[in-house]
Amino acid sequence: MSYQSEYDRSVNDPEGFWLEKAKLIDWVAAPKVGLANDAQGIERWFPDGTLNTCFNAIDRHVNAGRGDQVAVYYDSPVTETKKAITYSQLQHDVARFAGVLARLGVTTGDRVVIYMPMVPEALIAMLACARIGAIHSVVFGGFAASELAVRLSDASPKVIVTATCGIEVAKVIPYMPIVNEAIEMADHKPQSVVVLERPQAKFTPVQGRDHGWSQAMETAEPVDCVPVSATHPLYILYTSGTTGKPKGVVRDNGGHAVAMTYSMQAVYDMQPGEVFWAASDVGWVVGHSYIVYGPLLAGCSTILYEGKPVRTPDAGAFWRVVQEYKVKVLFSAPTAFRAIRKEDPQGAFFQQYDTSSLAALYLAGERLDPPTYHWLDELTNLPVVDHWWQTETGWAIACNPRGIESFLPKAGSATMPTPGFKIEVLDPNGHAVEAGEQGSVVIKRPLPPSCLPTVWGNHTRFEESYLNPYPGYYLTGDGGFIDHEGYIFVMGRTDDVINVAGHRLSTGEMEEIVAAHPAVAECAVIGVADELKGQMPLGLVVLKDGVTQAPEEVEKELIQAVRSHIGAVACFNKALIVERLPKTRSGKILRATLRKIADGEAYTTPSTIEDPSVLAEIQNRF
Numbered sequence: 001m002s003y004q005s006e007y008d009r010s011v012n013d014p015e016g017f018w019l020e021k022a023k024l025i026d027w028v029a030a031p032k033v034g035l036a037n038d039a040q041g042i043e044r045w046f047p048d049g050t051l052n053t054c055f056n057a058i059d060r061h062v063n064a065g066r067g068d069q070v071a072v073y074y075d076s077p078v079t080e081t082k083k084a085i086t087y088s089q090l091q092h093d094v095a096r097f098a099g100v101l102a103r104l105g106v107t108t109g110d111r112v113v114i115y116m117p118m119v120p121e122a123l124i125a126m127l128a129c130a131r132i133g134a135i136h137s138v139v140f141g142g143f144a145a146s147e148l149a150v151r152l153s154d155a156s157p158k159v160i161v162t163a164t165c166g167i168e169v170a171k172v173i174p175y176m177p178i179v180n181e182a183i184e185m186a187d188h189k190p191q192s193v194v195v196l197e198r199p200q201a202k203f204t205p206v207q208g209r210d211h212g213w214s215q216a217m218e219t220a221e222p223v224d225c226v227p228v229s230a231t232h233p234l235y236i237l238y239t240s241g242t243t244g245k246p247k248g249v250v251r252d253n254g255g256h257a258v259a260m261t262y263s264m265q266a267v268y269d270m271q272p273g274e275v276f277w278a279a280s281d282v283g284w285v286v287g288h289s290y291i292v293y294g295p296l297l298a299g300c301s302t303i304l305y306e307g308k309p310v311r312t313p314d315a316g317a318f319w320r321v322v323q324e325y326k327v328k329v330l331f332s333a334p335t336a337f338r339a340i341r342k343e344d345p346q347g348a349f350f351q352q353y354d355t356s357s358l359a360a361l362y363l364a365g366e367r368l369d370p371p372t373y374h375w376l377d378e379l380t381n382l383p384v385v386d387h388w389w390q391t392e393t394g395w396a397i398a399c400n401p402r403g404i405e406s407f408l409p410k411a412g413s414a415t416m417p418t419p420g421f422k423i424e425v426l427d428p429n430g431h432a433v434e435a436g437e438q439g440s441v442v443i444k445r446p447l448p449p450s451c452l453p454t455v456w457g458n459h460t461r462f463e464e465s466y467l468n469p470y471p472g473y474y475l476t477g478d479g480g481f482i483d484h485e486g487y488i489f490v491m492g493r494t495d496d497v498i499n500v501a502g503h504r505l506s507t508g509e510m511e512e513i514v515a516a517h518p519a520v521a522e523c524a525v526i527g528v529a530d531e532l533k534g535q536m537p538l539g540l541v542v543l544k545d546g547v548t549q550a551p552e553e554v555e556k557e558l559i560q561a562v563r564s565h566i567g568a569v570a571c572f573n574k575a576l577i578v579e580r581l582p583k584t585r586s587g588k589i590l591r592a593t594l595r596k597i598a599d600g601e602a603y604t605t606p607s608t609i610e611d612p613s614v615l616a617e618i619q620n621r622f
């Protein structure tokens with residue numbers, strides 16, 4: 001099959017194309033309609049189909065005789081634990097945990113927030129929700145109480161599923177104080193909390209609210225899969241937007257199951273029974289799609305790795321896991337490989353392990369910078385695939401579709417549009433730019449299956465953020481270009497979103513926290529280039545007149561404020577106190593110019609600037 005014919009069919013006859021791909025999964029009622037507009041005028045996939053995602057991810061494989069195959073390898077260097085869970089065992093545990101949820105009153109359409117570290121129970125809880133048609137919302141374990149609280153208020157869950165702690169290398173992070181504080185802060189209080197008691201941290205249950213995981217499981221009755229409409233939400237996953245309030249990306253059941261299953265074959269070239277490893281976290285979209293749903297829907301074995309690329313115990317950790325489980329495809333973020341390269345530039349660890357099972361490396365989360373690409377390419381002699389995607393799409397918008405046809409890679413490019421995605425690059429007036437010219441990267445509607453149909457509880461925000469800027473298109477928020485051979489280069493965000501160690505964060509949200517400090521008159525938070533983490537946030541802060549507090553003291557408090565509001569993952573470690581900020585005559589802060597100054601790049605003084613002398617003042621501070 002050639003990529004071109006597959007791609008052309010996907011954009012010329014999307015309905016026919018996706019109805020055919022819908023046969024990759026099992027339906028309770030197979031869809032006859034590919035695509036139809038909902039009441040809000042949004043294109044929805046397979047509106048007359050019914051299915052159960054958990055059935056497709058587990059029961060279907062057990063029924064087909066794959067029950068003894070390993071579904072999940074849990075590898076936790078931080079607790080020195082390893083487990084292999086077969087599809088049959090997974091079915092047993094998921095059906096029972098679905099029973100726990102059902103007993104707590106959770107039913108189809110109810111929300112369940114999952115705030116858990118990288119343990120099998122996180123994945124079991126997600127699949128148990130899917131089994132009964134409940135909507136899960138996983139919150140990354142590195143987020144602080146107020147981030148969890150915002151999500152509790154927005155998703156209004158009946159139940160929270162959590163654990164007593166997460167483990168960061170050797171540091172135990174107790175979760176219960178965070179959960180308790182978040183419930184205290186949230187507008188909505190869940191009825192029940194199910195707590196996985198880990199040996200590293202004990203907890204005192206709140207009577208009438210908290211239930212221990214193991215006791216609840218002992219007495220639970222298994223529950224069968226509940227059929228839901230293809231358009232019924234499977235999950236909500238919050239992602240950073242430009243303001244302090246994250247956006248609840250909604251994922252439906254049908255389109256998602258089809259796109260995931262198709263992608264495992266077309267994008268990653270994976271077959272049932274093979275081992276796939278996404279070294280990410282279940283709290284991020286990569287974890288949802290390619291630790292949990294994609295590999296299981298495709299009947300593969302997935303790896304749940306509770307560790308880091310380095311320090312658990314060393315920079316050979318990734319290669320050790322590849323050898324141990326015979327991983328075929330390893331998917332991670334460029335920052336993880338930069339961390340490995342920093343500690344093991346010659347690749348001594350790579351030579352130490354047998355990595356012959358590896359067919360390819362896939363990277364996403366941020367642009368794969370050419371130096372990291374070349375290092376990996378030379379070290380491994382494997383296809384190194386940069387692929388571009390977002391929480392909103394749930395799968396790759398552009399990739400080297402090795403399951404269909406392999407393209408010669410170009411360093412810095414995410415290669416070709418994935419079938420289903422019609423990518424264009426537009427100028428600010430909505431006109432297509434010439435090949436090689438940079439602009440705003442957009443996707444022509446209809447978006448393919450799995451992409452978000454709305455923002456949870458705020459459809460207006462969905463339309464305003466993504467659909468209204470360029471009518472007929474979805475705005476990705478990324479800038480880039482397509483070269484003369486059709487290769488896509490995604491260069492970075494065009495909004496206030498930054499990417500720190502593969503984690504998507506909002507500078508707008510950090511600005512709101514910094515600006516709330518009593519000594520701060522105004523501020524700008526920008527992302528500056530960082531060798532290891534890609535970008536790091538930097539605060540530029542103007543103090544109020546008459547503030548007598550020492551600048552170092554203010555900086556310390558601002559760092560602490562961001563850490564306690566968002567979490568340590570924000571990596572907000574530097575706030576520079578300045579006299580003034582550069583602004584346009586209409587009062588807009590010139591963030592793009594600030595970024596260039598901070599990165600030591602050449603810049604032109606914007607013609608709209610109110611007072612050009614501020615730029616020299618700022619430059620002197622770096």
Ligand code: COA
Pocket residue numbers: 140141142143166168173279280281284286308309310332333335336339364365500501502503532567568569570571
């Ligand atoms: N729970 C609690 N805290 C967490 C956390 C979690 N799940 N994840 C990170 N943190 C904390 C860290 O402990 C650290 O805290 P500290 O400031 O007290 O030391 C802080 O957040 C920053 O963490 P991180 O950015 O991860 O830096 P690091 O130096 O510990 O590790 C890397 C650097 C590159 C090894 C690491 O960021 C990494 O593995 N990145 C890959 C990310 C990824 O897979 N992203 C998914 C997209 S595909």
Ligand code: AMP
Pocket residue numbers: 239285363364365366367368386387388389390391392414476477478490491492493499502503504
């Ligand atoms: P997230 O929603 O957390 O997955 O972050 C999505 C954002 O990460 C995208 O909008 C891009 O800015 C960036 N991103 C992810 N993958 C890539 C990639 N391969 N190349 C360039 N940017 C990427």
